[in-house]
Amino acid sequence: MTEHCLPDYRVLPPDVAERMAQIRQRECVMEIDHVGKVFAQKRNKTVALEDIEFGVHRREFVCVVGPSGCGKSTLIRILAGLEDATTGRILVDGKPVNGPGPDRGMVFQKYTLFPWLDVCRNVMFGIEMGGTDRVEARRQAMQWLQLVGLEQFATSFPHQLSGGMQQRVAIARALAARPRVLLMDESFSALDAQTRLKMQNYLMEIWRKIDITIVFITHDLDEAIYLADRILVLKPRPGRVEEVIEVPLSRPRRAAQMASDEFLATKAHLEALIRSFGDTTEETNEGGEDFDIPLLTLVTDKAE
Numbered sequence: 083m084t085e086h087c088l089p090d091y092r093v094l095p096p097d098v099a100e101r102m103a104q105i106r107q108r109e110c111v112m113e114i115d116h117v118g119k120v121f122a123q124k125r126n127k128t129v130a131l132e133d134i135e136f137g138v139h140r141r142e143f144v145c146v147v148g149p150s151g152c153g154k155s156t157l158i159r160i161l162a163g164l165e166d167a168t169t170g171r172i173l174v175d176g177k178p179v180n181g182p183g184p185d186r187g188m189v190f191q192k193y194t195l196f197p198w199l200d201v202c203r204n205v206m207f208g209i210e211m212g213g214t215d216r217v218e219a220r221r222q223a224m225q226w227l228q229l230v231g232l233e234q235f236a237t238s239f240p241h242q243l244s245g246g247m248q249q250r251v252a253i254a255r256a257l258a259a260r261p262r263v264l265l266m267d268e269s270f271s272a273l274d275a276q277t278r279l280k281m282q283n284y285l286m287e288i289w290r291k292i293d294i295t296i297v298f299i300t301h302d303l304d305e306a307i308y309l310a311d312r313i314l315v316l317k318p319r320p321g322r323v324e325e326v327i328e329v330p331l332s333r334p335r336r337a338a339q340m341a342s343d344e345f346l347a348t349k350a351h352l353e354a355l356i357r358s359f360g361d362t363t364e365e366t367n368e369g370g371e372d373f374d375i376p377l378l379t380l381v382t383d384k385a386e
């Protein structure tokens with residue numbers, strides 16, 4: 083049997099090369115300017131991120147991948163303004179980020195809808211926070227619900243919806259505040275495989291229709307390749323950019339592309355890259371020195 087030879091993942095089909103050239107010409111909506119993050123605890127110091135430098139262009143779809151502990155969550159929390167960078171800064175439309183703001187919407191992994199509000203009121207929440215009156219907020223919320231295909235569930239409560247539907251409401255709620263960038267942190271990883279694929283397709287459909295830039299964190303390589311224009315690969319210890327990959331797949335994307343040579347070549351490269359980082363599971367209590375003993379386990383009675 084002759085081995086099937088995969089193409090070089092760096093060779094972009096002409097339409098993709100043209101699209102990437104167009105994206106490069108657009109302005110950077112979000113700039114990650116030499117960002118570093120150190121967590122210091124007593125004698126322990128973890129360099130979670132070191133000198134991350136990257137620009138996300140307007141209407142670009144960027145996925146961030148890397149093994150456990152490479153700093154993906156830390157990075158997205160810094161982008162969202164939920165965590166301060168130790169060094170460097172984040173700029174949105176050229177303005178430094180100093181905390182959470184309406185220019186960035188966030189969709190988390192866990193469903194974060196308000197359980198006591200119906201679907202429409204959940205989406206209205208962010209709009210009303212921006213000072214819009216209730217009637218107008220309701221009108222806009224219904225438009226966003228229409229965009230995610232859930233307008234007929236406007237009066238349902240979150241617990242009456244499936245996980246995928248709840249995430250669609252979460253997307254509508256994040257978009258309703260009109261952010262420049264949508265930050266998604268493992269947003270589909272709690273969903274079963276079939277729902278996940280549907281959600282990926284929904285998201286790309288929404289993204290195609292509106293002026294939004296997406297940064298999507300995932301540990302799932304298939305998901306990253308299927309969704310992204312570019313993939314930012316982080317390596318651990320310290321978290322640094324190892325490579326930026328331009329995905330050699332045409333748009334609009336279809337599930338059948340996951341069996342294409344370009345997809346498989348990109349996946350094989352990503353897998354090899356991540357394997358080369360070695361075992362990234364975190365060591366605990368190495369040397370036993372810096373371990374904080376929980377109070378309840380302190381043995382005061384030395385009787386044997």
Ligand SMILES: Nc1ncnc2c1ncn2[C@@H]1O[C@H](COP(=O)(O)OP(=O)(O)OP(=O)(O)O)[C@@H](O)[C@H]1O
Nearest residue numbers: 121128130148149150151152153154155156157301
């Ligand atoms: N609040 C914190 N205090 C101390 N260390 C932290 C803190 N948050 C993260 N770290 C450390 O920073 C490094 C990066 O963690 P982070 O959670 O960002 O990685 P990750 O790539 O998101 O991992 P995973 O895929 O497992 O969620 C790890 O070594 C982690 O232990």
